[in-house]
Amino acid sequence: MLSIGYIRENEDEIRKMLANRSNNADLDKLIELDEKRRIFTQEIDDFRHERKELSKQIGLLKKNGEDAEKEMEKAAELNNELASLEEKQRETDEEYQNLILTFPNIPDESVPIGKDDSFNREEKKWGVKPEFTFEVKSHDALAEKLGIIDFNRATKIAGSRFATMVGTGAKLERALINFMLDVHTHEHNYTEIMPPVIVNSKSLTGTGQLPKFEEDLFKLNYRDYYLIPTAEVPVTNHFADEILSEDDLPVKFVAYTPCFRSEAGSYGQDTKGLIRQHQFNKVELVKFAHPDKSWQELEALLADAEEILQELGLHYRVVTLSTGDMGFASAKTYDIEVWLPSFNTYREISSCSNFTDFQARRASIRYKDKSTGKNNFVHTLNGSGLAVGRTVVAILENYQQEDGTVIVPEVLRPYMGGMDKISPE
RNA sequence: GGAGAGGUGCUGGAGUGGUCGAACAGGGCUGCCUGCUAAGCAGUUGCGGGGGCAACUCCGCCGAGGGUUCGAAUCCCUCCCUCUCCGCCA
Numbered sequence: 001m002l003s004i005g006y007i008r009e010n011e012d013e014i015r016k017m018l019a020n021r022s023n024n025a026d027l028d029k030l031i032e033l034d035e036k037r038r039i040f041t042q043e044i045d046d047f048r049h050e051r052k053e054l055s056k057q058i059g060l061l062k063k064n065g066e067d068a069e070k071e072m073e074k075a076a077e078l079n080n081e082l083a084s085l086e087e088k089q090r091e092t093d094e095e096y097q098n099l100i101l102t103f104p105n106i107p108d109e110s111v112p113i114g115k116d117d118s119f120n121r122e123e124k125k126w127g128v129k130p131e132f133t134f135e136v137k138s139h140d141a142l143a144e145k146l147g148i149i150d151f152n153r154a155t156k157i158a159g160s161r162f163a164t165m166v167g168t169g170a171k172l173e174r175a176l177i178n179f180m181l182d183v184h185t186h187e188h189n190y191t192e193i194m195p196p197v198i199v200n201s202k203s204l205t206g207t208g209q210l211p212k213f214e215e216d217l218f219k220l221n222y223r224d225y226y227l228i229p230t231a232e233v234p235v236t237n238h239f240a241d242e243i244l245s246e247d248d249l250p251v252k253f254v255a256y257t258p259c260f261r262s263e264a265g266s267y268g269q270d271t272k273g274l275i276r277q278h279q280f281n282k283v284e285l286v287k288f289a290h291p292d293k294s295w296q297e298l299e300a301l302l303a304d305a306e307e308i309l310q311e312l313g314l315h316y317r318v319v320t321l322s323t324g325d326m327g328f329a330s331a332k333t334y335d336i337e338v339w340l341p342s343f344n345t346y347r348e349i350s351s352c353s354n355f356t357d358f359q360a361r362r363a364s365i366r367y368k369d370k371s372t373g374k375n376n377f378v379h380t381l382n383g384s385g386l387a388v389g390r391t392v393v394a395i396l397e398n399y400q401q402e403d404g405t406v407i408v409p410e411v412l413r414p415y416m417g418g419m420d421k422i423s424p425e
Numbered sequence: 426g427g428a429g430a431g432g433u434g435c436u437g438g439a440g441u442g443g444u445c446g447a448a449c450a451g452g453g454c455u456g457c458c459u460g461c462u463a464a465g466c467a468g469u470u471g472c473g474g475g476g477g478c479a480a481c482u483c484c485g486c487c488g489a490g491g492g493u494u495c496g497a498a499u500c501c502c503u504c505c506c507u508c509u510c511c512g513c514c515a
Contacts, residue, residue, distance in 0.1 A: 041484080051495075058443085076495065373454090375472080
């Protein structure tokens with residue numbers, strides 16, 4: 001959420017920002033509602049003040065055994081007027097709240113301006129594209145031949161966009177999770193946490209998935225419950241409605257969770273294989289940072305995610321998402337895209353963002369400034385470190401051999417009982 | 426799921442209709458004192474919002490939302506959460 005004070009004072013900048021993001025949030029309406037809301041608030045405050053004074057008088061009069069009829073009538077009249085004002089304010093306020101929640105975060109100046117992903121800026125490449133002397137197979141073809149992923153049975157028991165990992169496939173998935181968690185906890189000093197994977201709508205509003213993106217979520221038919229689309233939701237909300245000590249910043253968490261996405265609106269895209277699933281595993285990095293430090297924390301976060309790919313020996317590039325391609329809550333997003341030979345392109349495997357105070361404001365996550373004693377909003381950041389399913393895809397495709405076997409990257413072998421090659425089960 | 430108890434400020438804990446944003450204690454902060462530590466003395470100490478250049482001032486907040494009343498932390502209703510016992514269960 002943006003600060004209404006900032007919006008009021010920087011109307012032109014906000015208008016330009018919305019255009020850059022191709023967002024049609026109604027700024028004029030917001031400003032109008034804000035003014036209305038403040039006028040109502042003022043009037044209601046005045047009425048309440050008057051009523052308070054009257055009530056005090058009534059109390060005193062009654063105590064002295066005097067007649068307070070006149071005052072009580074006056075107070076009842078006041079209450080009538082108050083009630084109608086309060087009703088109007090309630091409506092205005094609700095409309096205002098609903099509207100301001102649909103305003104996206106302001107992109108950082110370093111973000112390229114453009115309407116879609118063609119305006120994303122490539123920042124760097126790491127490693128080299130693997131060369132193949134034979135025709136490469138797609139990961140799903142390889143996995144089926146090896147008998148390590150069963151797509152058909154997953155479809156039978158759940159539906160499309162699900163997969164069952166079998167034998168070495170399941171072991172590879174688990175090895176990757178453990179490897180990633182170990183690197184981030186032991187080498188990068190993140191604290192591992194395992195949060196609920198079901199959350200309420202308040203949490204989803206806090207991180208920005210609601211109210212605008214409800215159709216992307218799986219809503220449970222029980223209470224106000226949703227399956228998480230990413231660990232960002234429960235982990236960022238870990239400190240919702242709390243005030244942290246300045247000395248505790250930055251707080252760094254790493255969480256492994258399954259993630260659930262409806263993938264509404266992606267019909268026909270990536271229908272084959274593991275790329276786009278309703279359920280997938282992800283190791284997520286989340287930081288709560290001091291506002292003065294969040295940009296350097298973003299660079300560090302990106303480096304932490306990159307290291308996983310480097311240790312796995314996977315070729316990738318880093319791009320900065322353009323204003324039109326970046327997420328609603330983000331001020332700046334780096335995508336790490338891994339090379340996938342069968343697609344002959346780079347595909348997103350991690351997304352690292354600085355949300356500045358946008359989520360902190362929605363979820364009310366603050367820290368107490370030591371020098372001023374004031375409470376300020378922290379900055380929140382997160383990034384995949386990494387999406388596990390897509391890492392499996394990248395390993396299968398990049399390490400495939402002509403005979404259909406797959407070499408296990410060295411760093412994973414200790415996690416796979418020493419296995420150095422995946423052969424047919 | 427059943428029976429009972431309870432949710433108050435950083436913490437403990439008073440407060441059952443009127444001047445209570447809330448006694449008291451602890452903690453924190455600031456002075457004084459002090460060889461160090463501890464103790465002592467005095468003061469201070471919640472969050473959000475509106476108005477004002479400012480000193481300041483006004484409104485809201487005692488789990489959440491409704492209701493009764495001139496007036497609610499206090500009374501009533503609904504919900505959420507916590508604790509104890511029982512049932513069930515991994």
